[in-house]
Amino acid sequence: MLPPVTDTSxxxxxxxxxPTVGQTGPTYYIAINEPGADNDRCDGLAPVNQGNGRCPFKxxxxxxxxxxxxxxxxxxxEVRTGVYTFVNEGLSVIGTGTSxxxxxxxxxxxxxxxxxxxxxxxxxxxxxxxxxxxxxxxTLRNAGGYNMQVGAGSDHLVQCNRxxxxxxxxxxxxxxxxxxxxxxxxxxxxxxxxxxxxxSVRDWTIIGNEIHDPKxxxxxxxxAKLGSRGVLITGNRFRNTRGLSFGGxxxxxxxxxxxxxxxxxxxxxxxxxxxLVKFYxxxxxxxxxxxxxxxxxxxxxxxxxxDGPSGCTGGCKPTVGATIQxxxxxxxxxxxxxxxxxxxxxxxxxxxxxxxxxxLPADQNPRFRIDNQDFFSLADWTRLIGTDTTSTVARSDQxxxxxx
Numbered sequence: 001m002l003p004p005v006t007d008t009s010x011x012x013x014x015x016x017x018x019p020t021v022g023q024t025g026p027t028y029y030i031a032i033n034e035p036g037a038d039n040d041r042c043d044g045l046a047p048v049n050q051g052n053g054r055c056p057f058k059x060x061x062x063x064x065x066x067x068x069x070x071x072x073x074x075x076x077x078e079v080r081t082g083v084y085t086f087v088n089e090g091l092s093v094i095g096t097g098t099s100x101x102x103x104x105x106x107x108x109x110x111x112x113x114x115x116x117x118x119x120x121x122x123x124x125x126x127x128x129x130x131x132x133x134x135x136x137x138x139t140l141r142n143a144g145g146y147n148m149q150v151g152a153g154s155d156h157l158v159q160c161n162r163x164x165x166x167x168x169x170x171x172x173x174x175x176x177x178x179x180x181x182x183x184x185x186x187x188x189x190x191x192x193x194x195x196x197x198x199x200s201v202r203d204w205t206i207i208g209n210e211i212h213d214p215k216x217x218x219x220x221x222x223x224a225k226l227g228s229r230g231v232l233i234t235g236n237r238f239r240n241t242r243g244l245s246f247g248g249x250x251x252x253x254x255x256x257x258x259x260x261x262x263x264x265x266x267x268x269x270x271x272x273x274x275x276l277v278k279f280y281x282x283x284x285x286x287x288x289x290x291x292x293x294x295x296x297x298x299x300x301x302x303x304x305x306x307d308g309p310s311g312c313t314g315g316c317k318p319t320v321g322a323t324i325q326x327x328x329x330x331x332x333x334x335x336x337x338x339x340x341x342x343x344x345x346x347x348x349x350x351x352x353x354x355x356x357x358x359x360l361p362a363d364q365n366p367r368f369r370i371d372n373q374d375f376f377s378l379a380d381w382t383r384l385i386g387t388d389t390t391s392t393v394a395r396s397d398q399x400x401x402x403x404x
Contacts, residue, residue, distance in 0.1 A: 025074025
């Protein structure tokens with residue numbers, strides 16, 4: 001018997017521009033509120049009760065239904081309206097496919113509102129692994145830890161889902177070398193630590209998501225560490241949260257850097273607590289063409305000077321080869337005021353900065369911090385740092401500073 005779920009509310013689906021289609025295996029249906037649905041007497045091959053055993057499964061309480069998406073290829077599971085939970089552990093979606101048509105899919109049926117609820121007990125609500133999987137068009141909430149963990153394997157798709165409150169830790173966790181993963185068109189809110197935390201992953205694309213309003217003022221939007229590499233963060237909207245962390249303190253690992261080849265471009269940030277982005281032992285990482293408004297600060301290149309030791313054996317190397325270009329920053333609200341940059345010289349090897357627009361009121365001076373010393377003119381900043389010469393300081397009520 002399934003444990004009771006106290007919150008029986010559902011939310012409508014998010015719009016999904018490119019839902020999965022074309023799976024080559026069977027399509028099963030689970031429908032907790034459908035008359036006649038049954039885990040034993042039905043074959044699960046119809047969304048409604050057609051009689052003679054052709055009817056949907058009822059829930060995930062039996063071994064038969066709980067294992068439908070485990071170690072299979074081409075199987076599609078469409079879930080009908082309702083709130084679903086699991087007995088002792090979260091649902092596993094583990095694909096064995098080799099192509100798009102053999103992708104294993106967990107999705108909602110048509111426009112039905114589907115919620116998976118972890119009752120603040122299940123450590124991972126949905127666990128994804130293997131190859132060629134998809135989880136789409138559902139709501140995930142109340143995991144004891146992660147609402148979803150993508151661990152190991154490759155070619156995963158996480159799209160058009162609502163990620164709501166989790167009890168502790170990160171809402172979406174990438175780990176254990178998970179590769180070639182797309183996180184697209186989701187809505188993240190009310191998370192505990194980070195909306196998305198990436199540890200030892202490769203080749204992820206995080207695109208077109210709404211990431212906003214965590215339950216804690218100290219929660220970050222996205223972080224990457226433990227040698228994560230090749231992550232593209234693009235076209236997302238961040239609101240009422242902290243910003244991005246390219247690297248950070250971590251447990252022991254064998255890499256030289258905490259993160260490699262991170263790229264954040266064409267994102268919008270509004271009402272951000274603290275800096276937009278912090279580089280901590282990041283190799284060849286890029287932050288470009290982003291807009292930041294009502295933010296605590298701009299760019300930070302720091303390491304153990306600010307956050308304590310890293311996880312690399314013998315200590316991670318300082319950030320090298322950072323690129324920060326064509327970003328537009330206005331309405332900085334941090335303390336000290338209008339701090340566009342803060343860096344330590346040892347983190348600035350190979351730094352390229354260009355074409356940034358620093359907007360501020362006419363009665364304010366920009367602040368650029370180097371090794372904890374403040375400088376108050378762009379000319380001093382560029383002379384001392386040897387780059388950023390094509391960037392501009394402008395009044396916030398004029399020109400591009402006033403066009404958002």
